[in-house]
Amino acid sequence: MPATKQPRPSTALAKVGKSQSKAGKHSVKSSKKPAPAKNSPRTAKSATKPVVRAAPAQRPTARSRVVLGLQWGDEGKGKVIDLLAKESEVVVRCQGGANAGHTVVVGGRKTVLHLLPSGVLHQGAACVIGNGVVLDPIALCQELDELAAGGCEAAPRLRISDRAHLVLPAHKALDAAIEAAKGASKVGTTLRGIGPCYIDKVARTGLRAGDLRNLATFERKARDLFAAANRQITALHAGTAIEVESAMGPLLQACRRIAPLVSDTAAFLHQAARDGSRFLFEGAQGVLLDVDFGTYPFVTSSNTGIGGVITGSGLSHKHFDEVIGVVKAYSTRVGSGPFPVELLDATGEALRQRGREFGATTGRPRRCGWLDLVAVGFACRLNGVDRIALTKLDILTGEREVPICVDYEVDGERLGTVPSRLDDLARAKPVWEVLPGWSESLAACRTIADLPAAARRYIETIQNRLEVPVGWIGVGPGRDEIIVI
Ligand code: GDP
Ligand code: IMO
Ligand code: MG
Numbered sequence: 001m002p003a004t005k006q007p008r009p010s011t012a013l014a015k016v017g018k019s020q021s022k023a024g025k026h027s028v029k030s031s032k033k034p035a036p037a038k039n040s041p042r043t044a045k046s047a048t049k050p051v052v053r054a055a056p057a058q059r060p061t062a063r064s065r066v067v068l069g070l071q072w073g074d075e076g077k078g079k080v081i082d083l084l085a086k087e088s089e090v091v092v093r094c095q096g097g098a099n100a101g102h103t104v105v106v107g108g109r110k111t112v113l114h115l116l117p118s119g120v121l122h123q124g125a126a127c128v129i130g131n132g133v134v135l136d137p138i139a140l141c142q143e144l145d146e147l148a149a150g151g152c153e154a155a156p157r158l159r160i161s162d163r164a165h166l167v168l169p170a171h172k173a174l175d176a177a178i179e180a181a182k183g184a185s186k187v188g189t190t191l192r193g194i195g196p197c198y199i200d201k202v203a204r205t206g207l208r209a210g211d212l213r214n215l216a217t218f219e220r221k222a223r224d225l226f227a228a229a230n231r232q233i234t235a236l237h238a239g240t241a242i243e244v245e246s247a248m249g250p251l252l253q254a255c256r257r258i259a260p261l262v263s264d265t266a267a268f269l270h271q272a273a274r275d276g277s278r279f280l281f282e283g284a285q286g287v288l289l290d291v292d293f294g295t296y297p298f299v300t301s302s303n304t305g306i307g308g309v310i311t312g313s314g315l316s317h318k319h320f321d322e323v324i325g326v327v328k329a330y331s332t333r334v335g336s337g338p339f340p341v342e343l344l345d346a347t348g349e350a351l352r353q354r355g356r357e358f359g360a361t362t363g364r365p366r367r368c369g370w371l372d373l374v375a376v377g378f379a380c381r382l383n384g385v386d387r388i389a390l391t392k393l394d395i396l397t398g399e400r401e402v403p404i405c406v407d408y409e410v411d412g413e414r415l416g417t418v419p420s421r422l423d424d425l426a427r428a429k430p431v432w433e434v435l436p437g438w439s440e441s442l443a444a445c446r447t448i449a450d451l452p453a454a455a456r457r458y459i460e461t462i463q464n465r466l467e468v469p470v471g472w473i474g475v476g477p478g479r480d481e482i483i484v485i
Contacts, residue, residue: 011262015388064279065086066309067389067443069286072333072380074366075326076119076391078102081282083472083482084324085119088280090126090171090272093117094312095302096284097134097167097197100188101360105477111150112360115140118283118359120147120154125280126272127154128265131163132302132312134197135209138169160258161265161314162210168222169247170229171196177232177239187298188335190361198301200225212259219252253256266314271321281309281320287379288418293297295418295425298337306383324471325385327376329393329458332366335360341405342367355395372405372430373465380468390462391474392454397420401438402458405430406465435461442475446483 065084077171082104085091098114104121111121115135121123129135147154148162171193178195189195200206207225211218223244230241258342285304288294294304302308307342310317330351333339342348348368351357356364379385396402398405408415408428419425445451451459451473462471475484 010423014458025406028309031361039210045424046204063276063313063321064307064319065324066281066283066320067324067326068283068305068309068379068383068385069374070325070327070383070385070388071286071331071372072288072339073284073286074332074334074357075286076103076294076330076389077283077326078104078113078472079391079477079482080324080326080389080472080478081118082121082479084280085117085122085125087278088119088125090128091117091119091280091282092128092130092269092271093133093282093284093314094130095132095304095308096141096300097194097299098136098192098462099286099300099361100196101362102282102284103360104479106479108478109150110405110477111147114143114361116143116147116154116158117280119280119282120157121152123157125157126156128269128313129158129160129164130265130313132195132308133161133164134201134274134302135160135164136167136172136193137258137470138250139167139192141254141257142179153436155261158261159265159268160209160262162208162262163266164209165197165206166209166211166255167193167197168225168306169193170222170226170242171200172233173242174229176248177236180238183237184195186336188364189300190335190359192361195301196229196311209258209262211291212255212262215252215259215322216253218255219248221247222251237320241376266301269313273315274346279315279319287382287387288375290306290382293378293382293418295337298422300334305379322386323382324386324387324389325376325383326389327462328391329371329376329396330355331369331372332357334364334366337368338422338428339367340408340425340428340430341372343368344368347399351395354398355392370403370405370430370432371462373407373414373462374405374430375418377466380466385468387471388463388466388468389472389474390459390470393458394475396437396458399443401434402437402454403432403434404458404461404465406433407431434462443481445475448473448483448485451483 050312091128100114102113102118104118117127120127144155173192174196175191207221226244232237233241285300287305289300291299293300331341351368364440409431410424410428435458436454438452440452459470471485475481
């Protein structure tokens with residue numbers, strides 16, 4: 001049981017939200033005069049020929065938002081993206097692949113997106129799968145078909161980057177073999193071929209969507225890649241080698257289908273930026289699964305933060321106006337790796353059942369624990385988060401107390417952040433701030449004032465400790481079950 005600590009006095013929720021909110025930032029930014037040229041105007045004036053070309057006439061600045069998961073994934077990004085997509089013209093996935101499972105619930109109907117951006121359900125939004133994504137052609141075709149069966153035709157609005165790497169069946173077979181070879185120390189991947197595909201990308205041996213322009217050459221290269229993967233699988237003495245002939249048919253069929261959707265999406269985004277389009281960038285996974293800053297090696301193989309959005313889309317940082325961090329009101333994690341706040345008792349099981357914490361991609365039970373603000377604070381600092389979307393607050397209803405982890409202690413020393421070394425994190429003991437719980441259902445709450453006082457205090461504590469305002473509060477899975485501040 002966590003030790004009770006005195007909570008810090010909290011300020012009024014609305015006050016913190018307003019004073020720190022970046023609301024209005026778009027209009028401020030777009031009305032800004034172009035920055036002065038670096039060389040002094042005097043130098044330019046005194047020269048017969050201008051040394052520096054005149055600044056271009058002011059162009060509309062793209063108004064764009066980035067949505068990132070600030071925990072270990074499954075924070076509820078899909079729901080937040082769906083909500084914000086109605087205010088966006090272009091929705092972009094930038095990293096990860098079909099390891100993602102983003103749930104959107106509209107009118108009681110649940111849709112889980114893996115590769116397609118979650119904004120796809122808004123018919124007006126153009127959807128982009130950026131260059132940083134690792135794209136499984138077969139999985140994408142399945143997803144397109146499932147959506148079409150539900151009445152949503154996504155293909156005409158979808159653009160796939162010609163620079164996006166392709167996940168082939170060989171990558172999935174290799175993923176399984178590498179995991180099997182690791183035995184007890186396995187990462188617990190989603191087995192979607194993500195790691196092996198990124199390995200090929202970095203090793204400069206991968207195949208990209210642009211290679212689909214010439215299917216005969218693509219097939220030859222794919223066969224080479226299959227053979228290389230099979231050699232590796234044999235060497236690992238684990239997993240099952242891929243049956244090349246039976247795998248090639250469905251792969252080529254899917255590739256033929258998606259080939260017409262492939263184009264230079266960076267050029268498309270640059271033009272859309274010039275036209276003043278509003279963008280929404282959809283992060284996948286969460287910052288604690290980032291290959292650099294996550295709980296390495298128990299991470300995914302991409303940069304899940306703002307860096308991955310830049311390198312995975314081709315748009316410069318100058319176009320990102322607001323970074324929204326999605327935080328679940330408690331913590332979950334799927335797969336292996338240290339998880340200091342994990343609850344291995346009945347409370348953890350109760351959170352899992354109430355929150356339906358079973359993987360949207362693999363169906364695996366998610367490990368559950370109280371909110372970890374050390375991890376979330378780290379994620380905020382790494383990504384310059386402007387506002388928090390707090391999800392699943394309703395799931396905490398019924399808890400007598402709601403502890404929040406506010407620091408880690410290792411060998412009697414307070415760390416104040418997430419340590420890089422796995423053994424330190426594995427030994428980290430949470431320091432708790434214990435807040436009172438509430439028993440009222442939050443399902444019908446649509447304003448802050450509708451929330452019980454204890455729930456408001458929980459939110460205030462989060463934003464005061466993070467020094468980032470909360471802009472949205474999820475009170476149920478449905479599209480409308482949200483408080484917008
Ligand atoms: P993502 O990967 O971050 O998009 O999240 P997932 O879709 O994997 O998991 C989040 C789950 O929580 C989904 O089942 C959502 O429908 C659900 N969800 C999202 N927001 C809320 C909320 O505020 N309350 C409740 N009860 N469920 C929510
Ligand atoms: P969304 O976008 C939760 C986890 C896996 C595993 C590790 C590496 O729905 O939040 P990988 O297959 O990527 O090589 O697995 O990362 N993982 C996720 N956990 N949500 C996700 O995506 C995840 N994507 C990968 O469980 O621990
Ligand atoms: Mg998910």
